[in-house]
Amino acid sequence: MRIRNTVLRRLLWCSLFIGIAAGYAGVKSARAEQCGSYYTARPENLPDWARRGKFHYIRVDGGPIEMRKATLSDWEVTEENLEVDEYLYGRYADRMIELLKQAKINWIWITWSNGFSLQAEADQRRQCKIFLDKCHQQGIYVTAYLSASNMFWHNMFLDVPESLTWVKVDNGRPRLYGTHPHRFLADINVEAWREYGKERIRLAVQAGFDAVFFDNLQADTAGLKAYFAELQELMAAEARRLGIPKPLLLHNFHLHLYPENVNGICEVIYNEDSLLTPGLKYRDTVRGDRLQKYKPNIFRIGEPVWWVDNIRKTRYVQGDVPSWKPIMHDLDEYSLNNSPGNIFTPKQEKLSVAEASAFGTALARCIEGSTMTNLIKNRPAAMLAWQAMSQYNTFTRENEQLYINARPVSHVLALTEIMHCPAKSDLTDSCLHDMLSRASIQYDIAIIKRLPNLKIDKKYQAIIIPPAVNLTDAQWAAVKPLLAPGGKFLLPAELVPTGKADALTYTAAEIEAIVETGVSQTFLDRLYSLVPQDAVRINRPYVLASLTEVPDLNRRVVHVLNYADQMLDTVKVELTGLTRPCSENIDFLSPDESTGLIRAAATQASLRLEIQNLDTYAVIAIPWE
DSSP: OOOOOHHHHHHHHHHHHHHHHHHGGGGBOOOGGGSOOOOOOOGGGSOGGGSTTSOOEEEEOOSHHHHHHHHHTTOOOOHHHHHHHHTTTTTTHHHHHHHHHHTTOOEEEEEEESSSOTTTTHHHHHHHHHHHHHHHHTTOEEEEEEESSEEEHHHHHHHOGGGGGGBOEETTEEOEETTEEEEEEBOTTBHHHHHHHHHHHHHHHHHTOSEEEEEOOOSOHHHHHHHHHHHHHHHHHHHHHHTSOOOEEEEEEOGGGTTTSSGGGOSSEEEOSOOOOOEEEOGGGSOHHHHTTSOGGGSOTTOOEEEOHHHHHHHHHHTTSOTTSOEEEEEOOOOTTTTTTTOOOHHHHHHHHHHHHHTTOEEEEEOTTHHHHHHHTTOHHHHHHHHHHHHHHHHHHHTGGGTTTOEEOOOEEEEEOOSSOTTSSOHHHHHHHHHHHHTTOOEEEEEGGGGGGOOOOOOEEEEEOOTTOOOOHHHHHHHGGGEEEEEEEEEEGGGOOTTOTTEEEEOHHHHHHHHHHSOOHHHHHHHHHHOOTTEEEESSTTEEEEEEEEGGGTEEEEEEEEOSSSOEEEEEEEEESOSSOBOSOOEEEOSSTTOEEEEEEEOSSOEEEEEEEEOSEEEEEEEBO
8 A cells, every 4th residue: 555656656746736726626515504404313213222221332443454554554563463453354253253242242343444445445345244244143233434534645546536636735735634644634525525435335334234433523513514414314315225224323422512513413422532441540550641631749659540530521421412322432542551452451341341331331442453463362361351341241231221221310510611521621620520420429510501502301409610610691590490499509719699598619729639639528528518318428448339220110229339459348338318218128239259248228218238349340229119
């Protein structure tokens, strides 16, 4: 794929600029805002197998074009990794499907198209079709991965000369994908590029894919919205013609574009604000760019940070999308002590599955590279981690009734101004939300600017207004109806009007303590006093709980997670102020044989538990009377 001939390369560059100058203006499509209505995803579009709590997902990137992508993108991969990549859907297909069945994974994505020409991707499509049919025979649903705007220009310009005019241009120069010299961004507003993409989609529907995923959504909002509406209509029409269900549409989700972008058009939310594997993190095992979200003194040398970012990100997305939409999080960040292989420990795999399940989301684990190679080659370290994932996926599958349609039991609403998932955003909001998670305070998150448009059907005992925020009259009008009778706003002292009866204050010193050390006990105590309902207290550090409700079963479910590196001999969990009458006939479950229940004491409004040998995860199902 590399163009080694210098003369040819220069000719292509000259042709590029001549083509852009001559033809760029004439091939623009109609602007999205000139379109009328748009396709809107609805609950009836979602098949039963794709509901929250019904699937386990993983990325299975591979095939010859994925190998070429890796080399042209200068990824740090070995020759062995490239060989597995290239033949994953061919000579290694049966081994890969065996691994998926072992891990109880029933939904994957595979690489269908990533920016080469249709001609260059023909063999990839042939291999994908064979692999897809094998997956379907084993009850595994398959998503087609496509790039919305990446173009490997060396190949595209030779095979599709008119693609010279499809390139996105900034200040008279072609826009690179990142810093990769072999990759340009195509302009989604160019009608010919959109039509080229539609042909890829049409072929995917004809192949029988269950869903389509689009990556690299680097384009303007209006253009994306029009394009994805067109794709949904195309897939619906093609599916009707073939007499098959319409594939689901998902893309790399960016919350700050919702709902003006395409999130409302898609049936599934795939959050690309990458997660880190949960647990205890040390300064020398976390990538430097991730350290930036904390002040340096939180990461003291030799001392761990209790990493609960994933909970915050999950609540953040859940607060802004319809409750019927399944949510997946892209889990592809590496810790330094694991790179470049991305091989996680059994504990990390267990905790990743447990945390996602407890908080109502699913992971999309990236295993491309050394992990994939080591799994295919049946190497011990990778297989131990895979078996741990299988153990926990089996547990959640066997008890899926506790996860399907589960909803959080929360009496606290935390407002935020942040318009994208706070992985690298406002320090105060991130640290405040993480403190609530560690304290097992059940909370929801809502974006202030979204309040007038959000459909929140519950009321809260406490609503936290973040520092340095002055709500407008319209925003106050939107938030006040969300306060339950007797509830209080919790906001900075300088924002409280004199004599305001429905507000309590916190101080700048408390916020500073949260940012500097991760906790302010006075802030937590004030919140505990405000919200006695459904309170959860745990006696051990590095252990937290999620409290959910499953209306179909008349059950409350307590999910207890141990983030510590070691098993804990005795963990006491206390629930007080229960708003559902509690029964003594509880069910205690755990995927770990060593974990058991020592004793339980229940009253109408409280439950006290002692858990023995808590490895990673325990579930208590509480029927209400």
